[in-house]
Amino acid sequence: MKRIDDIVKDDFRELERIADDNAISVPDALEDKVRDALLSTAIRNERRRGNRAGKGLAVLAPFAVAAALGLVIWTRPPKLQDTFDDPALAYAQLEETFTYISNQISRGLDIADEAAPAINKPAETLKKTLKK
């Protein structure tokens, strides 16, 4: 059987003579075997490429997580300081605030009270009409 090195050295006429020689038989299913070999090589190459990409991402992923955590910590708002050191002063502020809130609520209730006659008027008119 000829070796590839020998086939390469042969000239074109010698190769044509070999091709025309019917005594030399081609192994059965050679074409299928060649196709299978090419396919498995292609698959192997594709897997190698995927593994390389996966390894690259695996190396980068911890850095991405560290960067994300760093960003979260960096943007976290600072701890607040009490405005007052003295609880009595804080209490005075709180009392003033609640007084203000209660004034606003009273104001709202007063306005609602003023509106009550106007709200009741249609009901009274209706009552008078129904009585007739």
Added chain:
Amino acid sequence: MKKTIIVAVLALLSMSAFAQDAKSIYNKYSGQEGVTGVYISGSMFKMMGEMPEIPLGEDGTDLTPYIKAMDGFYLLNAPHNDAMVKDAENLVKSGKYEMMMEVTDEGDHVRIFTSKKGNMITGFLILVDDSSEYLFICMDGQISEEDFQKLIAEAMKNA
């Protein structure tokens, strides 16, 4: 590997959780020029609650029975500030608060909101907007509705 990337994305997305709450609004504006800010922490509330004698003054209100359960008090008072108004509105729109009362009178627009968990009031927000000033007051804590009503009634008695 995919899980690692998902964790990183979730960490970044969680930054949006810092967006709008009273603490972040207070942090954003309290140091600005022209803004008056007052913050009272949960620790200070506990200290107030343990004070043996509260200097009530003539028409003072005794708030000590109710304030021990408070976690934070945030007050901002500033000349009318569109950005602060927008942030406060976003806080209201977040769905945490429901409106308790709204009063518009003599150019003042006052809104009072509460947030609740069952029978407990967990937050109290008051926004006052007049043409020249904006007031933002927020209180966090755990106070029963009944105690909250007593607190307001006590303050109204002496107002």
